[in-house]
Amino acid sequence: MASSYAKHSATFALGLLLAGGAALAQPPAPPAAVDIAILAARQLTLPVQGVAREALTDTFSNARSAGRRHDAIDILAPAGTPVLAVDDGRIAKLFLSKPGGITLYQFDPSGRYSYYYAHLERYADGLREGQMVRRGQVIGYVGDTGNARGGAPHLHFAIARLPPERSWWKGEAINPYPVLRGLEGAAHTADNGPSAASPPLSRRPPGAPDLP
Numbered sequence: 652m653a654s655s656y657a658k659h660s661a662t663f664a665l666g667l668l669l670a671g672g673a674a675l676a677q678p679p680a681p682p683a684a685v686d687i688a689i690l691a692a693r694q695l696t697l698p699v700q701g702v703a704r705e706a707l708t709d710t711f712s713n714a715r716s717a718g719r720r721h722d723a724i725d726i727l728a729p730a731g732t733p734v735l736a737v738d739d740g741r742i743a744k745l746f747l748s749k750p751g752g753i754t755l756y757q758f759d760p761s762g763r764y765s766y767y768y769a770h771l772e773r774y775a776d777g778l779r780e781g782q783m784v785r786r787g788q789v790i791g792y793v794g795d796t797g798n799a800r801g802g803a804p805h806l807h808f809a810i811a812r813l814p815p816e817r818s819w820w821k822g823e824a825i826n827p828y829p830v831l832r833g834l835e836g837a838a839h840t841a842d843n844g845p846s847a848a849s850p851p852l853s854r855r856p857p858g859a860p861d862l863p
């Protein structure tokens with residue numbers, strides 16, 4: 652009896668070890684790549700009306716003043732061009748900031764991600780915090796407020812993975828460029844679940860312009 656029990660225990664312990672070993676042998680995908688795949692699968696609406704996906708450029712990693720990284724992309728468009736909600740969700744904050752000018756934070760339907768729109772000329776009429784917006788809804792207009800003043804009007808667009816407490820001003824920056832371009836494979840592999848082969852997320856697509 653006793654030896655049978657010991658044998659069972661040993662087998663059980665070995666099983667645990669093997670299970671643990673198997674889990675350790677498969678490192679999780681880098682979080683940002685997972686986020687990009689999740690968001691690319693949503694095929695978000697482009698945030699500036701009339702701009703083609705092919706016209707976007709990846710300036711996410713560009714340097715900014717004081718050693719900061721851009722952590723966003725800029726989408727050039729004439730002042731007054733409608734800015735569209737990329738996804739369904741709630742307006743989390745309408746915020747006037749020195750660098751960003753007239754800005755807007757939108758949370759996605761799950762409250763897991765935030766979308767940030769900056770340098771707006773103005774908000775859409777009647778827009779208010781807490782309001783639910785639909786994908787493609789006009790939420791503002793392209794401008795040059797904040798530190799874009801004097802330069803070409805553009806939308807500064809950023810995506811962040813929100814922290815657990817969901818503070819609108821915090822989060823881990825996710826590159827909007829591969830998300831909005833829907834880089835090859837990303838939308839399809841997500842349909843097959845997260846275990847599908849990883850798409851080449853950070854590769855610059857052929858024909859994309861070289862960055863300065």
Ligand SMILES: [Zn+2]
Pocket residue numbers: 721723724725806807808
């Ligand atoms: Zn910018």
